[in-house]
Amino acid sequence: MQQQILIKKPSPVPRTIKKPKPWYRSAVQSFFFVLVALISLNKVLEEAGMAIPFLSQASLHAICPFGGVVSIYKFVTVGTLIQKIHESAFILMLIAFLLAIAFGPVICGWVCPFGTFQEWTGKIGRKIFGKKYNHYVPVKIDVYFRYIRYIILAWVVYVTATTAKLMFQDIDPYFALFQFWSDEVSMTALIILGVTITLSLFVERPYCKYACPYGAVLGIFNLFRIFKVRRTPSSCIDCKACDQVCPMNISVSSGTAVLSHQCISCMKCTSENACPVAETVELSIKGGAKQ
Amino acid sequence: MKLKSLHVAVITLVLIFGGIALTTVLDLWKTTNDKVVATYKGGEFEGQSDPADIRGSYTFDDISNAFGIPLEDLGKAFGLQDPSSFAAFQCKGLEGIYVALKEEGKEVGTGSVRYFVALYKGLPLKVEEGTYLPKAAVEILKAKAKLTEEQIKSIEKYSVDLPAVSATAPVSELAGTPTPSPSETPVTDRVIKGNTTFQELMDWGVTKEEIEKIINDKIPKPGIIIKDYSTTKAVEFLTLKEPLQTLVDRKTK
Ligand code: SF4
Ligand code: SF4
Secondary structure: OOOOOOOOOOOOOOOEOOOOOOOHHHHHHHHHHHHHHHHHHHHHHHHOOOOOOOOOOOOHHHHOHHHHHHHHHHHHHOOOOOOOOOHHHHHHHHHHHHHHHHHOOHHHHHHOHHHHHHHHHHHHHHHHHHHHOOOOOOHHHHHHHOOHHHHHHHHHHHHHHHHOOOHHHHHOHHHHHHOOOOOOOOHHHHHHHHHHHHHHOOOOOHHHHHOOHHHHHHHHHHHOOOOEEEEOOOOOOOOOHHHHHOOOOOOHHHOOEOOOOOOOOOOOOOOOOOOOEOOOEEEEOOOOOOO | OEEOHHHHHHHHHHHHHHHHHHHHHOOOOOOOOOOOOOEOOOOOOOOOEOHHHOOOOOEHHHHHHHHOOOHHHHHHHOOOOOHHHOOOOEOOHHHHHOHHHHOOOOEOOHHHHHHHHHHHHOOOOOOOOOEOEEHHHHHHHHHHOOOOHHHHHHHHHOEEOOOOOOOOOOOOOOOOOOOOOHHHOOHHHOOOOOOOEHHHHHHOOOOHHHHHHHHOOOOOOOOOEHHHHHHHOOOOHHHHHHHHHHHHHHHHO
């Protein structure tokens, strides 16, 4: 049997601190979840003449930045957006890109209600399976599985460009979740939603990891985002707390900056959260070589 | 420079809601298709609806409302058969119907609707090359619009002969030879192809309910090409085609 040799570093006096975990992300996530849920509901209420005042009566498509992404081709070639997509989706797409250039996929980690929904479902899984949770898929195959979302992205963009219709709606579990009562939701989308919920009990954010085409687009920004999650090896005590907590199973402790296309900028790994040593994992502009 | 999660939270919220607020002020934030046709910004026609802004998603009803053109004229001009389908018909549907013309460099589509509207109302419009009008549209214009000799000559030159005014049938062989309308399609030719629409099935005697039973859904628009519909629903065309063809065959027996 192979023995692992652990080389202990001379421990620098770690400035570990007991700290209250910041609640800002959860607050922002809950806010957007409720907002989107109310907006989808408002559309129904509006049709019944009971719309909630001051709340947008937009359709879900109008507030989904991915709608903007799938429209790009048509917009460039014909100058119009695809069916069901409105200017608002295009504007949100630009805002999301701006955020991604600065901080990576914050939309995934902070805003997307479907990501939040998976995280919440995952809490049940974590309760049931404890430390095993989110570690079921063998790393060797998992690495490749994580690229499936790019294949889905290419397919969605291709079909949308050729038909100029929002075909993604028919397989979109996010749409299914917020419109499950409507007859616009296809059976396929409902099945995908069911599968996602089930998988969330074992794997954190399964849809984000393996299937989300929008996550795939934003993930690319991790390669060149301005503010990166950076680790300072000199103060790191190699406890791997950052790796443990990462919902996307990224090995933060093995490099000096997170460049993985899977990072969702949740900041769970930072010294503000999991890392016990102050100023060791941070969101910053400078320092840190490539991972 | 380092940022904490509070900073990210604030920047995210400010950018999203600031962006929405800013674009609302600039009148760019649109969550609905309000279908308000833009108006001429100056000159003799200032304030009047500009046909150049007619988009593919506009229905004949939208256009009729914006320009005060009777729905009947629009529907008949563009070869729609069923008057009940005039209002909901979207301009972009024309491209699907007259797809074969495109290969000959002649286009009957949203551009043609713009052209028709402009001539009908005597409004200026820059017409794109290759834009054609169906003969029926030319006749309506000659009867109802005030056209100059030159305009009449021009539209006659740029018209396509669609002797069989069909609801939504693709015009397959337009090179001069009249295409029979769907209802006149010889019974033996009633085969569902890649360009067959739901409307054609209905013209062949299949009822809407029968089709909806098979597709397990409401027909979004009769003018939709069945193959396109199957793509959007991510189902194999064949799985729809076969049972539908059986229905058609049953009707023709
Ligand atoms: S824990 Fe860190 S590395 Fe993992 S997704 Fe969140 S920010 Fe990225
Ligand atoms: S959490 Fe990660 S970065 Fe922080 S000390 Fe532990 S291994 Fe090092």
